[in-house]
Amino acid sequence: MTTAIVTGAARGIGAATAKRLATDGHPVAVIDLDEVAASLTAEEIVAHGGRATAIAADVADADSVRAAVDRVAAELGPPGILVNNAGVLRDNLLFKMSETDWDTVINVHLRGAFLMTRAAQAHMVSASWGRIVNLSSTSALGNRGQANYAAAKAGIQGFTKTLAVELGRYGITANAIAPGFIQTDMTKATAERLGVSFEALVDAQVSQIPVSRAGVPDDIAAAVSYFCRKEAGFVSGQVLYVAGGPKS
Incomplete structure (x- = not known):
């Protein structure tokens, strides 16, 4: 089975996704800024018979990302699955939002997804196979107090569709999940x-x-699992709203 990378995998949706992909048989790199918490997720995977390693990395830093992906390839094998889940919140109304709050959210969500994808796709292109799943949100449709987060998550959707266009010829699919x-x-x-x-x-x-x-994290992990399957090879450039209904 191909190696999977999940960012922001120390807890919540990321941890549930890492565990689900491990259950599906994939070696999993648990990447998070919090190395201690990431190690707990990796240890749980190993305790249940899977393969995993925890790696501390700042997804918004190019050198950190490059080093992390190189380590994944060396320890678990070339990554064929990438789940860009890392995220932060810095909510506030527009007139109260600082430039730092804006930049932090945009950097982690959008720059982070870009840097991780750029690093991982080289391995996927070489293998002529890959699965990229980006985490968006229903907030991409607009949400009071989340101008930064909504912009980042809407950007993730455009980023995903462009990846699908550019990378499809190499056997790589790119899809997004928008949790409610x-x-x-x-x-x-x-x-x-x-x-x-x-x-x-x-x-x-x-x-x-x-x-x-x-919703619970396992709801999102199940959707990620589908997009990462071989059988999902004709599904690309899609945004799946996992929100309990069309208006959630």
Whole structure:
């Protein structure tokens, strides 16, 4: 099985995705800025019979990315799957948003996806096979207090479609997943920002979701697993909204 890289894989959606791809039989590189937490995810994969290594890397730094991908190739084999999941929140209304808050979010989400993809695609082109999955969000459609995040996630969708056009001839597909409300540490941080309990935030969100429940990281991991399969080779340039309904 081909080696998979998952960024932002120390916890939440990234950790669930890394574990799911390991269950699917892939060696997995767990990449995160938090090396200690990434190691816990990798250790759990190994404990369940999989192969994994944890690598500390800043996806917004070109040298860090280059070193991380080189290490993955040396330790686990050339990467054939890349899941660009790393992300941060710096929410605020536009008139309160600092330049640092804007730059941080754009750099991690967009620059990070660009740098990781540029480094990993060389291995995929050599193998004439690859799967790239980028994490967008329903916030790409616009969300109050998230001008930076919404712009980054909308950019991810355009980036994904361009990758599909450029890399398709090499047997590489590129798709994006746009989660709706998912219960993670990031959404708990949103509750804190809004000054409400997490339970109240969940209840408010669920009331607007047609399937009447909040999403969990495994919901996203299952979608990633599909896009990474050999059978998904004719699906590329798509944005899949995993949100419990069309208006979530």
